[in-house]
Amino acid sequence: MTRKLRVRQAQTIVPFGVGAIVETQGEAFVAADISHWPVSSCPWVDSPRLAAGLGVTGFKALPSAKNDFFDSPDGVGAPCVRFPAWLFCGACRRMRRWGVADEQPGTAPLCPACPTPQALGPMRFVQICESGHMDDVDWWWWAHSRATTDCQRSTQRLSFLVDHSSIGLEALSVMCRACDSSRDLLQLLDRGRTRCTGHHPWQGRHEAAHCTEHARVVQRNAGNVYYAMTLSALDIPAPTAEAGAVDPQIASRIRSDDLWPGLCRADDPHRAAMLTTMICEGQPGVSPEDVAALLRQENGGTETERTHPRKDRPSTAADMSWEEWAALNTSTAVNDKHFTVRPVRFGPEGPPTESERLLRGRIERVVVADRLREVRALRGFCRVQPSPRRMVGVDTTGRRSWLPAVEVFGEGVFLAFSEDALSRWEEQPSVRERVRGLESDLNAAFQMDRLSGMVGDALLPRLPLLHTFAHLLIRQLSFESGYGTASLRERVYARPGEGGHQAGVLIYTAAGDADGTLGGLAHQGASARLTEILLRLLEAGAWCSADPLCAEHGARGFANLNRAACHACALLPETSCEAGNALLDRVLLVGAPGITGFFQPVIDAARRQAAGIARGEDPV
Template sequence: MSRTRVGEIRPSQLLWTYGPGALIDLPNMSVITQGIDKWDKDRCEQILESRLLSAVRKVLGPQIETLNKPPMTDEEATSPMSAAALVGVPVKPFPRWLRCVKCGLLSPYDSGLFTLKKSPYRPEATRFVHGQCRGSKGDLPPKDADAVPARFLLACRAGHLDDFPWHWFVHGGQSNCAGNLRFFESGASLQTENLWVRCDTCNSARNMAQASGVNGREKLPACRGRHPHLDRFDEECDETPRAINLGATNGWFAVSLSVLAIPLKGNSLSQLVQDGWKSFEKCKSLEMLEIIVDTLKSTNSLPGIENYELEKIWSAIEVYRSGEDTEDQADLKAPEWEVLTADELPADYPHFMGKVVGIPSGFQEVMERVVLLERLREVNALLGFTRVEAPEEGAGDEAAPRAPLGLVKPDWTPAFEVHGEGIFIRFDAKKLEEWAALDPVKALEDKLRKGHRGWRFKRNLDPEEGYLGIRHAMLHTLAHFLIRELALECGYNAASIRERIYADTEEGRDQAGILIYTAAADSDGTLGGLVDLGKPNNLGRILKQALRRAQVCASDPLCSEHDPSKDQSLHGASCHACSFVSETSCECGNRNLDRALVIPTLQNGDAAFFKELV
């Protein structure tokens, strides 16, 4: 296999956009990221985060040993042909089918009709060419012409991806015709009804519009269960494949878990011992511990451990080894909620620094606490991916089949850490309970529940599972309003601001809060612009602006009249014009939203939580 270096992406993109099984659109070609069993694990830096590692093991199995960053290229490598310069994530060309931009020839890249021209000193110029092309009419002098990837693929909800069945599609099924195919356009626009495929030998032709919709699926073969990133075919697949465009956003959705690095129950040393347990596990004496701690200090592998004496570290190790300090970590957000709402915030943990500030004027009746997080660290781990439909938040693993990251069960998974700042707002749970008991709110919740049931029923899922609740919907919608408003003033773009919603009311929990934060890959974090806007005067002004701006949507009255119970959708009065945010910002895929729960709308003015403030 060729190891020519053909391009670069940011490490964080390997988690959110271009992970295993995802397509990467390079300047002149398209490639697919291969499974993690082909990544160079020895070049991957380990990330220490015990809570996340425990949660990943519950999903992927106890064989998971570490969370690792993607392999990094040595920036000091001068020659593009050196061994250090070739370190990275392996990819291969996909789709296999290419199209000549001059004559329209449609054929796989390994058919012998196309040639890969490598350019190690200018990786962006690496490309496939159709040698000795004579143009669409065959009357031009022979000349190399660029070949680009065919723009149609087949995908299914089980995560399978395949080349579009061009021969099957053109000939209406299995055919013995071995003629070359041509892709051509018949109109001025690039709409599918103007795109055609024709066989040179039998002159069979078909319009690409016939490949889409319900009728199009009847003209396509069954899913072959192909995982091109693993070079594997599953034995069977019951999902119906559908045609998608190359580069479409529904071609790859990450299934991930994320946690904030916080000390459990405020015990910073205990958390550090858990994070670095792989180093401490075989420690049998203080002398050995001294060597381990010195190594951790010199390599900065466990920041914060230098603040504690050896005797205290040894005691913490003994407590953790005995099992007295372990706890159920199935709920990733519960420990975060405990720390964020504690009477005293931890001050000795290197990845967490916050302070409590006053509540903005006019919001004292509905808010209980505002915390400015001047320093925070978020760690994300990739579990797998889906295609066609994004995974549903809170619905468990059965919401959508998750495609594997490697051929066999992995002993590690890709992860990434970011550092930043945030604003945490805790709301009065009693006020939310009183609001949820109002008849207009119950009527709106009934529509959201019916929409949720219908959405899951159409996908053969348990319609009674996965509903996040009316409290979550209100807090989630408010978080979106804040993200959109803060992006106008804080200096960060909206796609880099994220949310965490704390609205769990099951098993005696009474969470009611939102965390709006931004983070960067740099260890120094971000610039402090978001925290500054969380001060009482600024936050109160921004909240009022956000609520006022959301009252009228550019898509009204259609937006405010949207009824999820009729079209079986997962959101009410919400759309891109008023409350949707970037996929990287929302933890629920822009689902479970309804601005009528937050502010009065043209259609519903009685269910708003902030009715009196607007």
Template sequence: MGSEIRRSQLISPFGPGSIYVDKHGVPTVICGLDYWFKHYADDTVKDNTKLQEICSINEPRLQSLLRIPELREPPTYTTNSQVDELTKVMVQGHRFPRWYVNSLDRRLARFNLETRKISAKGIWKPVRFMAVCSHGHLADFPWKSWVGCECTGESGLKLNDGGGGDLSSIRVHCENCNKSETLRGALRAGSEETFSGLAGRGIACGGERPWLGEGGRDYVCEAQLTGVLVNQSNVYFPNTISSIYLPPTESEKDVSEIIEVLVSSDWAVTKAKVYLDMGDDDVFYDKLRKLLSDNGLECSNETILRAYNALSDGNKTPNDRSVCASDSELLAFRRAEYNTIRNEVPEDLSSELRVVTTEVDESLSGYISRVNLVERLRETRVFCGFDRLERQPIDLGAMPGKALNQLFRHPPNELHKQWLPAVKNYGEGIYIELNEDSIQQWLDQNSDALKSRYDEAFVLRMSSEEILLPPRNNCDWRWGAKYQLVHTLSHILINQVVFDCGYSSASLKERLFISNDEDNPMSGFLVYTASGDSEGSLGGLVNLARREMFFDTLSKALNKAVWCSADPVCSENFSSKGSRLVNKAACHACALLPETACETINNGLDRAAVVGLPEDPSLGYFGSFLSK
């Protein structure tokens, strides 16, 4: 099917398994990775070394985190590429839902996934309904089962729309057995206590996966099948993880070169492993040393073992970055970026990350300890599966197997053939770090009020949200208050930056670095923009971080946040707010951002932590600054 989707959209929101509706109103399910890199003329998979090299992305930290050997960019479709391997290479999609209704006589007809053109008398339009389950399966709406029709074949069904405002005005009718039923209750979701509308009639999920083609059925599924609309927002939640490129350390460079050789020679590594399992370490090292020597690498047994252990875990590179015992795996991943971006990164060290430190205005030094200009950065975003009906935290322990089983009809067994789709974006940003001593002083001075505002139940909800990157322990009110402070300040600043730099709020993103670890705390955030253009962005954001401009920008942001047009309702502390009940004083008039800009989908926000309350300005971290 000839639809145009930007390459970055194939990571989110239109990754494999999603429904894309083209300009003609035809819904299409984006196919799994078996169907990517196909040639338009003959439907043959372009699986060659040249194509893989062109589309391969080197992001060692992400590959290590997900234990995946390779990341690949989606191909760009072109009819006349300078590189023959990329000419007419596409990402395939199938028509879905398969049921269409004739606008003249309201007959229902079912087509195959691969049907490219539908030609018949009258105008055939796709139905608006389908079915999903919480395990990620996707199916056509079970019209016959809903009606209770037991006729053979699929002819005789009609879908009549009475033009009413609810589903009771839409009726399915079988002309053969004369059974009919309205769609009332068909879209009712189930829970642990109640059945969904479909499950209540005994209609079970068949484990269908149409993005993997005809016959891509999964195991028999025990989750409840739920009727949904094609364009319903909870049909598809892409799971993505992003990283900021960091220049590798010297030891990482050495080991990465070794792993590249081992990945491409997995059969030789498998044979060498036999000797290691038998306890003959000398033969194991000799065989691998000869393999590496043939590729121009000379290294010690210790380096070989480090590379082999990293590869055995599915990692393409080891992680030499410092971590803390209290950090979760994702928080440790974020800490590596924190340790790099908070310091200067000169241009001669890396062409893909450049950080320049600048002085903080004296009047702000008691509140903010660092403001860095991130003149250039590279963000890599990888797609690692999806959820339906409700977003679930990404299970890193199940990677990459869970993602490969969901995205491939035939998941590759060989390590060097395993890959996930990703996209690179270049941009710029501002890194801001709050004064840690001042934060601790603020927490001590307002301990009673903050402990009451962020009570045990509230902090427990915060710590249960994996998207907030909570630590393994120490999730007390001090961590909760600190998180609310740093995160809300990021939002308040972004809301002001859009007026000063020319970017829209949807073009900006945040990256939070928050930890309450006693020895290695983090209290910073990165506001950045990134696009698919290799030249990055225009420089307006970085310019705002310069000393002479940052003071004015931050001052205006804080003063605007003091009063919300929804006050006093917004700042009242009667109950928790937000989709996860982890917000306090935050609404669309003051602190919320477009969901693409906030990494927690607008969770974990409280304006009072930054500027205080109308009746108690001193409660805010910047309360004394605003009173001057």
């Protein structure tokens, strides 16, 4: 029977982006790099701001099926390569290395040795290295690694056996049927046994790089096999045209030039001048002044600042976050095609209670986003550890000047915190002392490179505070709005700046279609019930079912990057969190002995109010 293997278009960025293992219907594949994409069929995804930040000409998405039921089985889709190539039969236990020539369109691999067709399954283990390479385990070598017989590698007659009298990896073994040599898998996962082959599954053997790393054997669905390195940006209205602004048509022609990404990344002024001249020669009607103005417009600053960047200049993610922060933290409504926001009144309809007044003094502004557009781009991937310095690009040939991306639409709620209240709270010695330990763990963690753009030069107490608040708000909104926690996402704005610090969170939902979502999240932000939702959030956050262990526990989580946070109170699906469930501390919100939480006065007032109501007193 012909089968159709599918992934959603949005999944081609995360979790099934370039280099990821895709498992479906008992088969396993790896997504090939963008040099294998059907470029002529891939639509462009427009996001000039994100493209300028990443120094690329633009973005493309894989084509989506027009109809999920009647689409052609051999239609254009996501290019994948079968991996692991070593398969085994569950009936006769024979192994076979499956090649491209063995593939039959629309048919799963079948065992040629069994009298009745039996499906072949992929081997459970693969080998990876920190440079991002991945390959099959050399099973022939493993079966003969302790043998004294002289067996020819060309035979490759292997079997994957199970000993039901043993347990664990000791019960599994690979045997050569030609010489009866075998070895169990007990020590297979030990490090440093083999060198990396320098190979990616979609490459030919002649394309393998020279890699000096030791390969690590892991299970193919292990968490460290694939770390997607992504960057996303909201589609916000362009600033009002100023003197010297580039004509949109000329700007589009400059961005489409193949030399534009190199000019955006050029650090040498002589090289920048040469590339500018070449762009002008290749684009009639474009002047050097147009190119220089577009660089200033998109990179922010003069050409000297761009070609001689300051060492303390914030990262790309931080640069773009300031533009989003300014667009969201607005006191006037904006009605753009892909960015519709409106500030709303925050507070109850009637006279506020003490807890509501205290809460209003900490939340400065609420902005409802009725429509948002987000572009999510895949920059590359890592293996073993998520270090940007070891990132493998999405094009291993280096010939593409664009990146894969998808556009998603949705809605959201933005809350801006009071800078005065937040600054006074941050100055408390007990708060700074608690965050100092978290900052020390962050500086020593392997995740520092990935989180540096979010943290900035120093970890301010507001970042774990706002991040934990965003997690608790997502959990609470999942009950109020009808969306699951995995359907909601966060954007935390807590970066320090010379002219002022950010202090806000955006909770939004996005779907990979033009209609977006149905308005349930925006309704919660616009209604008078938002105050009640936040009070419920704080009530839930003040107590965890794992307390007192959760609240009193010291460093926890990956690399000790969390404090009072666990699955029972603050952790979210990783698709919802931009920091990988790191930098969370519930105590900073609700307080603990010796530490005043930012919202602790609100919680205390709400408890006094509840006690008064129980005694029959007026709550106001």
